[in-house]
Amino acid sequence: MSPRTKPGVTRERVYRFVRERLEQGLPPTVREVQEALGFRAVQTAREHLERLVLDGRLSKRAGKARGYFLPEQHAGLTPPILIPVLGRIQAGDPHSAIEAPEGHIPVQGKASDDLFGLRVQGESMSGAGILPGDVVIVRSQPTAESGDIVVALVDGEATVKTFRMRRRRVELHPENPDFDPISPKSDAFSILGKVVEVRRFLEGKGG
Amino acid sequence: MSPRTKPGVTRERVYRFVRERLEQGLPPTVREVQEALGFRAVQTAREHLERLVLDGRLSKRAGKARGYFLPEQHAGLTPPILIPVLGRIQAGDPHSAIEAPEGHIPVQGKASDDLFGLRVQGESMSGAGILPGDVVIVRSQPTAESGDIVVALVDGEATVKTFRMRRRRVELHPENPDFDPISPKSDAFSILGKVVEVRRFLEGKGG
DNA sequence: TTGTATACCAGACATTTGTATGGTATCATG
DNA sequence: CATGATACCATACAAATGTCTGGTATACAA
Known part of the structure; x- marks a missing residue:
């Protein structure tokens, strides 16, 4: 014993x-x-x-x-799970790009959420503290509210912007005075999801 | 069939x-x-x-x-682990503050690393994309290299700043023109660790 | 044609794994 | 002392689960 x-x-x-x-x-x-x-x-x-x-x-x-x-x-709380980090999203939904993710990072989300990560390119959101190389964590959803930071597909390319409705028209606002807002045509535009978290890795990690 | x-x-x-x-x-x-x-x-x-x-x-x-x-x-990847997020660190090392963490968040780190999270207060680092309310993930270590963003204990209070050595003197630089650099006396100053990651939660999560 | 690959099925077997039954020993308490 | 609670053990059974053998059907290339 x-x-x-x-x-x-x-x-x-x-x-x-x-x-x-x-x-x-x-x-x-x-x-x-x-x-x-x-x-x-x-x-x-x-x-x-x-x-x-x-x-x-x-x-x-x-x-x-x-x-x-x-x-x-x-x-509702799941254990930490690994979600894929995408380097680039081309036409279509993010899931078709998940085939070759850059890597995976842990998040703690609701089981019902469909999350993925996306590496940010460009300075257009640096005024909101989202810098090039940062990873945004996105909850897949087809709509958003005015003021949300979203990942949108414009002309077949994914972009991170602030979403706003102005007189029933969609506007995508960068958070950087050097860039201009976009007013995409509805047929060349869709919302992939909402940014729920931003991460910046200051060391080799996270690649 | x-x-x-x-x-x-x-x-x-x-x-x-x-x-x-x-x-x-x-x-x-x-x-x-x-x-x-x-x-x-x-x-x-x-x-x-x-x-x-x-x-x-x-x-x-x-x-x-x-x-x-x-x-x-x-x-080789270690499994995601949960680390405590501290709201505030007073005198002493962070571990004495871990008793009452705000919560826990998942990270993927080396087993050897001693990590903790700290919620950022104040605008002093906003020029580096670290905003009030952000959580910085800190690897405990007693020293740092010039240019590292560190969590330092100055006069018994924890602060996030860029660490620089100038002529063998320590300087803590905010990343915001509205704030001035600090040149702490060595007897009222210590490094708690280096910031290896920054996270911002844009929804209720992470709280 | 033959051969090979893919997608799928049916039924069985063997291991892993959850569960149950009954036992020993120690400690505290009425 | 008797009783109950806790910690632990040995062994067995049954359900869950991984694995195997052999089969049908379709497509395609040599």
């Missing part, structure tokens, strides 16, 4: 282990918990896990392999 | 499905792929999956339940 620990101590370790594994994207099996904690019986691991579920610190899909997960995921 | 598709079409759908599931944190089973794609035979799903593995688009842990994963996660 393994040395008996004080009540709660081992369970805390079990919780940490499960949490760590979930953050890595692969939920552990009961037996993996058993091994990691050094139990000689599967059941010991199971008891700790079930207890954690009872306490509300874990949730599970009964009977399913690797069925334990964090209850927050119930409430 | 399900309608036969052109070569590659169904496989693409399989790949998308697996990818989506992985991003949600729970890798699919072969049978879940089968159901999602509407195959009547498990083997059909398996053939697509194995082919994706052969093509290098997926990897797998043979024999293990829910064993398919994206190859990128293999290649």
Whole structure:
């Protein structure tokens, strides 16, 4: 028999282990918990896990392999996920460009959100603190509200601009006095999504 | 028999499905792929999956339940981890402030790095595209090179500035003409770390 | 034609994995 | 002492899941 620990101590370790594994994207099996904690019986691991579920610190899909997960995921929060970073979007939707992403970066989003990253080219949004080389994280959506920063497809090329409606006409505003607003024709224009986050990497990372 | 598709079409759908599931944190089973794609035979799903593995688009842990994963996660990249975001750092090192973080955000860093997030207050770095409310991600380190953007502790308060050495004297430069450089006395000054990333949340997230 | 590749199916088997039953030992408490 | 709670173990069973063998059908090229 393994040395008996004080009540709660081992369970805390079990919780940490499960949490760590979930953050890595692969939920552990009961037996993996058993091994990691050094139990000689599967059941010991199971008891700790079930207890954690009872306490509300874990949730599970009964009977399913690797069925334990964090209850927050119930409430819309997913674990950190990796989304693709695109260097360039040509005609069509971003998904057709996802074939050859520059890389992936972690975000924490709702499961329902369809997110992707896009590397910014040009100075046109530097007045809003979005500089060339920055990565904008975009939630795919076909519409936007006036004032939103969006990724729009104009004449087959993706661009980041502030979206505004003026007298029922679409205007795309750069945030830089050296650039002029665009009033795209509706047949050569579509919204790919809304920018929900901006990231700048000051070291080699993120490429 | 399900309608036969052109070569590659169904496989693409399989790949998308697996990818989506992985991003949600729970890798699919072969049978879940089968159901999602509407195959009547498990083997059909398996053939697509194995082919994706052969093509290098997926990897797998043979024999293990829910064993398919994206190859990128293999290649030296550490899994995304959650780091604490601090609202304010008072005297002392950031770790003493970690007790009550604002929240956590995911980053992908080397295991050896000691990272934390800090919410930026004030306009002093807006010329470098770092705005009030932005979160800077900081790698803890006691020194910096001239030109690095650092988080420094001056008179017991944390501040984000550009670090410069001028004739063996430390200068902390704001990136905003409305502010003046600081030349802190060495006994009331220390470097907490270097800013390696800047994030701005344009929606409720990240808070 | 033959051969090869692709897409799909049916059924079975073997391993992994979740679950259950029953047991030992220690500690605290009435 | 008896009782209950906790921590842990051994073993077995059943469901979930990965894997295999062999088959049909279509398209295309040698």
